Amino acid sequence: MNQSLVEHSEIKEAHQLLIQNQSAWELAQKVISEGYWDLKVIDGDPDNEANLITWSSKFRELIGYSKKEFPDGWDSFFAVAHPDDLKGTMDAFGELMESTDPDYQYVTEYRMKHKNGEYIWFRERGAMPKRREWHFAQSSWRGK
Numbered sequence: 001m002n003q004s005l006v007e008h009s010e011i012k013e014a015h016q017l018l019i020q021n022q023s024a025w026e027l028a029q030k031v032i033s034e035g036y037w038d039l040k041v042i043d044g045d046p047d048n049e050a051n052l053i054t055w056s057s058k059f060r061e062l063i064g065y066s067k068k069e070f071p072d073g074w075d076s077f078f079a080v081a082h083p084d085d086l087k088g089t090m091d092a093f094g095e096l097m098e099s100t101d102p103d104y105q106y107v108t109e110y111r112m113k114h115k116n117g118e119y120i121w122f123r124e125r126g127a128m129p130k131r132r133e134w135h136f137a138q139s140s141w142r143g144k
Helices: 003-031 057-062 074-080 083-098
Strands: 035-040 052-055 105-113 119-127 134-143
Touching: 035 057, 052 074, 083 105, 083 119
Parallel strands: none
Antiparallel strands: 035 052, 035 134, 105 119, 119 134
C-alpha cells in the first residue's frame, strides 16, 4: 500500500474518533446537572488578553441568566460574584494556573448574585488536564 493511502486512512480514523468524542461531549452537556466553564489559554499564558472563558447553558441557568444577559468572558463573572468572595476564588484559580502538578485540583466556595437579586452559594472544583492549553472546572449549586 502506498504512503498516501496509509495517510488518508489514518486521517479518516482520526476524523472518526474526533466525531465520536464530540458526540460524547455533546451528550454529557445535555445530561450534566452542574454548570461548568471552560477556558482556552493561549500560549500557556493565563493573562493573555485573547484567552476566553465560556459558560455552559446550565451554569447560566443556575444563576437565572440567558446567554445574551451573561455572555462569555470574565466580565460576566465579575459582575455577579460576591465582592467578599472574589479574592479567595481568584486566588484558588490562580494557584491552579501556576501549578506545575498535572493532578492539582482546587475546591472553593463563593456566592453569585442570581438574576432575582439573591446571592446563592456555589462550590467550584477546578482541574487542569496535563495539556496546559485549556482548563475545565465545574460549579454546582450548594444552597442559599
